[in-house]
Amino acid sequence: MTTPVTEPAEVPAPASDTLLTVSGLTKHFPVNRGIIFRRRVGLVRSVDDVSFDVARGETLGIVGESGCGKTTTARMLTRLIEPTAGQIIFDGRDITHLRAGAMRPLRREVQMIFQDPYSSLNPRHTVGSIVSAPFRLQKVKTEKGTKKSVQELLELVGLNPEHYNRYPHEFSGGQRQRIGIARTLALRPKLIVADEPVSALDVSIQAQVVNLLDDLQSELGLTYVIIAHDLSVIRHVANRVAVMYLGNLVELASREDLYKRPRHPYTVALLSAVPLPEPAKRTAEGGRERRERVRLVGDVPSPLNPPPACRFHTRCWKAQEVCRTEPPPLRELAPGHQVACHFPENTPAA
Amino acid sequence: MALWRGRTKGAARDAAAPTVTDESAPATSAMLDVQDLKIHFPTDDGLVKAVDGISFTLDRGKTLGIVGESGSGKSVTSLGIMGLHHGTNAQVSGKIWLDGEELIAASAARVRELRGDKVAMIFQDPLSSLHPYYTVGYQIAEAYLIHNKVGKKAAKQHAVDMLNRVGIPNPQTRVDDYPHQFSGGMRQRAMIAMSLSCNPELLIADEPTTALDVTVQAQILDLMADLQQEFGSAVIIITHDLGVVAELADDILVMYAGRMAEYGTSEDIFDRPAHPYAWGLLGSMPRMDRARSERLIPIPGTPPSLINVPSGCPFHPRCAYAANTNGKSFNEVPPLRAVGPGHLAACHLSTDEQRRIWGELLAAQLSAADSDQQREDA
Numbered sequence: 001m002t003t004p005v006t007e008p009a010e011v012p013a014p015a016s017d018t019l020l021t022v023s024g025l026t027k028h029f030p031v032n033r034g035i036i037f038r039r040r041v042g043l044v045r046s047v048d049d050v051s052f053d054v055a056r057g058e059t060l061g062i063v064g065e066s067g068c069g070k071t072t073t074a075r076m077l078t079r080l081i082e083p084t085a086g087q088i089i090f091d092g093r094d095i096t097h098l099r100a101g102a103m104r105p106l107r108r109e110v111q112m113i114f115q116d117p118y119s120s121l122n123p124r125h126t127v128g129s130i131v132s133a134p135f136r137l138q139k140v141k142t143e144k145g146t147k148k149s150v151q152e153l154l155e156l157v158g159l160n161p162e163h164y165n166r167y168p169h170e171f172s173g174g175q176r177q178r179i180g181i182a183r184t185l186a187l188r189p190k191l192i193v194a195d196e197p198v199s200a201l202d203v204s205i206q207a208q209v210v211n212l213l214d215d216l217q218s219e220l221g222l223t224y225v226i227i228a229h230d231l232s233v234i235r236h237v238a239n240r241v242a243v244m245y246l247g248n249l250v251e252l253a254s255r256e257d258l259y260k261r262p263r264h265p266y267t268v269a270l271l272s273a274v275p276l277p278e279p280a281k282r283t284a285e286g287g288r289e290r291r292e293r294v295r296l297v298g299d300v301p302s303p304l305n306p307p308p309a310c311r312f313h314t315r316c317w318k319a320q321e322v323c324r325t326e327p328p329p330l331r332e333l334a335p336g337h338q339v340a341c342h343f344p345e346n347t348p349a350a
Numbered sequence: 351m352a353l354w355r356g357r358t359k360g361a362a363r364d365a366a367a368p369t370v371t372d373e374s375a376p377a378t379s380a381m382l383d384v385q386d387l388k389i390h391f392p393t394d395d396g397l398v399k400a401v402d403g404i405s406f407t408l409d410r411g412k413t414l415g416i417v418g419e420s421g422s423g424k425s426v427t428s429l430g431i432m433g434l435h436h437g438t439n440a441q442v443s444g445k446i447w448l449d450g451e452e453l454i455a456a457s458a459a460r461v462r463e464l465r466g467d468k469v470a471m472i473f474q475d476p477l478s479s480l481h482p483y484y485t486v487g488y489q490i491a492e493a494y495l496i497h498n499k500v501g502k503k504a505a506k507q508h509a510v511d512m513l514n515r516v517g518i519p520n521p522q523t524r525v526d527d528y529p530h531q532f533s534g535g536m537r538q539r540a541m542i543a544m545s546l547s548c549n550p551e552l553l554i555a556d557e558p559t560t561a562l563d564v565t566v567q568a569q570i571l572d573l574m575a576d577l578q579q580e581f582g583s584a585v586i587i588i589t590h591d592l593g594v595v596a597e598l599a600d601d602i603l604v605m606y607a608g609r610m611a612e613y614g615t616s617e618d619i620f621d622r623p624a625h626p627y628a629w630g631l632l633g634s635m636p637r638m639d640r641a642r643s644e645r646l647i648p649i650p651g652t653p654p655s656l657i658n659v660p661s662g663c664p665f666h667p668r669c670a671y672a673a674n675t676n677g678k679s680f681n682e683v684p685p686l687r688a689v690g691p692g693h694l695a696a697c698h699l700s701t702d703e704q705r706r707i708w709g710e711l712l713a714a715q716l717s718a719a720d721s722d723q724q725r726e727d728a
Contacts, residue, residue, distance in 0.1 A: 065563035066534075172652045173420075202419040202590060207634035207648035214645070229563065236636040236646065256726065259638075273568035275593030276639045277632065279616035291597070295572070296565045299533040 020054040025086035046072040048247040059224040061238030068244040111184035115196035117176035121168040128164040134186040153182040174205035246311040253337040263344040269294040380407035387444035396657040400426040402608040413585040415599030423608035433461035466493040470545035474557035476537035480529040487525030512543035535566035607664035614693035624695035624704045643719035
């Protein structure tokens, strides 16, 4: 079922333009009951057999609805949670089960931007101490001294370096997110995993942060894995897009391909559900025409008890018997376009 | 009208107690007429002018979208119309006529009578606005019981009907469920059922879909549009998502720093916006319906503090065209003036200049997107 993208861990990948390779990544959370006799009563299949790779300098976007496992994936990539199965190869090294001590040098290279700029900054620390924390923890001595480096970082993300001694509450949401970004950049990481970096921000500020991420990428040659639920933001930032549904990767394609010719029915539905900033046409009676759109019924099923075989079959309008019995493999239907569906859309009749 | 059923008691009491606000009648026959609404909060740091002179009208069966960034006064406006600033230290002034009845000077008891009956509200976060201790059915039936002379049994049956109306499967059994047994989308449906249970004439939806996933959001927006047609209520939808207002609204009010920046039909706002703030909002969103452009055009800076609103035009520190106004932007508050039929904007730029700049901006955005697209295709 996994795609044959994996290289053996110890062998440096021959094509070294792949920075991150993930194969068969799985995370199951046990659900336990009882105080004295703990027994397992269920298993939340948050992420199930997810494989993809990320090239140096590119941006991979991961989209999906809440509960689809995007955040769990991000946290596994940064090793904030332990994968149940699968393999993560970063820069030619297998980091799947590295212990905390062995992981520490790698933390310089993989950093994370968090969603909520209010809870991800310690309110009792000054901006200076927040942004310099990575230097302190990694015992890095910078050439010009920590304070100078921090001020340069603040300037890099568009903050006033004189705000070094201020506290997070003195900043607005967008500025706080910039502080978080300055902190991630402190150690010049190779890979930045951003979990919903702009979803807590207002539209006008969102655009500022998106442009900032863009500039930093071209300036510092960063590689991003950006997680978002907003498809229009992902279209703007990502080179390639992975769509997740209930723990599965259902489609992975280049941005152009995915937005022009989505093949998985779920992607089609997701794209057509986005409200467009264009007033709907008025009908003759003065009412509004309803936009043509694929309407999904119901909610995402619980990952505690996901539907068998294709997990999307309960909400899919194309579902047939085979979708209930056989899980669709992730197949490459066009160059660089992988889809896990028995009856993909936008495909010339086979 | 059926909407008036069971209201004789309240109406009689009103006739007995003369209203205080007879010196001026509503200017229009619209169902909701808000004139110069101001809501100020005195704080230790100074006076927060959360809403500073808002006027709009809304007819039956129509939808008004109020858009703006956080802190622009959208929610405070809606709470003001609901009369929910009673008993707080808010200083509310202005006039709100609902069907010819003035609400700001009305007694708290009278406002309470209207609330939930003629005016209802859908809140943003369905989890924190449903009471976890009571069943969904009880919470839906509660308002119906209070505002109508019916028994508990009939009220519960009404709750079942309402759940059915908003598309909850098995309403007979789900009516006895607690909010935690519902998913996010179902909770929002239950909220909608609750707000519609008394067939309100005015429904205020404050960010009704912000907490929801995009496929569920589409379901809820469809549902709201269907129900509006069925019930014929007037709807105010408050959101920061321009896509959502484009989907539902007939008229749009753009707020900035507690004031009206622009007010017009949705075609006015989306096709010929006149205020630089509206240009900024439209330019900063990534557009799925257009070719992808390499850069977004953000509005520089951040929204101002409402304690210390910039002098002159509140938007001038972030406005690229403030210099084009002979310094007026810096010390003179721009009046709201007509830039087209029924289309108002509070901006010192002349109408011709606004048209010229928007034309240029739009052309630049489209051509940038096209050339980026071509480069990508090549």
